[in-house]
């Protein structure tokens with residue numbers, strides 16, 4: 352993995368935790384961002400949501416402050432999703448928020464809010480566009496390119512679409528100041544890489560935004576060249592890998608075995624876009640553990656919210672984020688700037704590490720003593736609870752820490768113990 356990527360992604364890999372925001376016209380039908388495809392709606396049918404769109408409560412400062420309260424360091428908003436509707440004031444289409452009742456540039460307000468609150472700014476941009484007349488129409492979820500009945504006789508000039516798509520990306524990278532992150536989505540089958548004129552696209556982006564971090568979804572998994580995991584990534588291979596919903600078992604490494612930047616994208620319930628009947632929200636405890644797991648494997652987690660049609664983040668998500676925030680306030684030190692700890696994974700949880708300090712995340716109650724696998728007693732300096740700074744009672748047993756009844760933090764709170772290792776140079 353090259354040095355340039357390593358330097359560019361430094362802040363990102365230290366940040367560890369971000370907010371993904373999937374928001375657009377699909378908040379109105381309220382069953383996820385794929386509704387147009389899933390119901391095989393025509394452009395005309397779907398456009399009724401364009402007429403209805405009226406996000407009276409939209410205030411990105413509220414979103415960004417919530418992200419901050421949860422301990423997140425960056426936020427990524429869907430400037431355009433697959434439905435083609437633009438949350439920004441594109442000069443290349445009328446299908447944009449400024450022509451709806453919203454009447455304002457929603458991306459502009461979002462980037463301003465992020466900068467005001469000192470949150471790094473990211474924009475998601477869909478390579479797929481179901482609204483554009485020159486984007487070949489889809490049939491089903493897996494094959495967005497297959498023609499559906501209603502469009503079977505239409506001709507598509509794909510290059511014209513690509514000019515449009517590149518033009519919009521240019522607008523985003525030139526009209527909104529410095530962007531910290533761009534999230535392109537997504538390639539499939541042979542629709543990948545140069546089919547998007549990816550090299551040209553990335554050269555243009557880099558000309559205006561030399562430091563922006565870019566995901567790896569311009570590239571398809573079927574490509575036999577490039578990929579950031581190879582010694583010779585192509586220019587459009589991106590800066591980080593983007594596993595979805597599934598945490599890679601051992602983190603992600605390149606061919607030399609070196610960790611590469613990666614970011615798990617995850618939903619809180621089972622949808623990205625707002626869904627008014629999906630109440631299957633994960634617990635804050637589980638999400639905290641997923642964040643710890645990503646950190647312990649050298650990766651990030653970007654956790655999604657799907658605001659509703661008025662622009663409010665669902666109350667379940669707000670509650671969960673606030674709970675995570677309480678934990679992060681006390682234990683964030685074990686997440687930010689941390690990475691993989693090259694010791695055997697403890698049976699009862701996970702280690703994260705920053706410099707000489709090991710943080711032990713206890714997921715499972717031990718029977719009185721907690722063996723510090725892979726750490727010798729000689730290495731140990733002090734052991735204390737990160738949440739309150741109190742010292743742990745060190746047991747007699749070799750390589751174990753004895754719990755003091757009174758100091759025991761209940762399982763549900765994800766206690767973290769820190770093990771600052773003595774200075775190696777001593």
Ligand code: JFZ
Pocket residue numbers: 373384385536537595616623
């Ligand atoms: C994509 C989008 O289709 C989805 O709406 C959401 O924005 C998500 C973050 O990204 O979904 C994908 C893209 C790629 C894969 C799976 C889901 N994939 O390669 O497995």
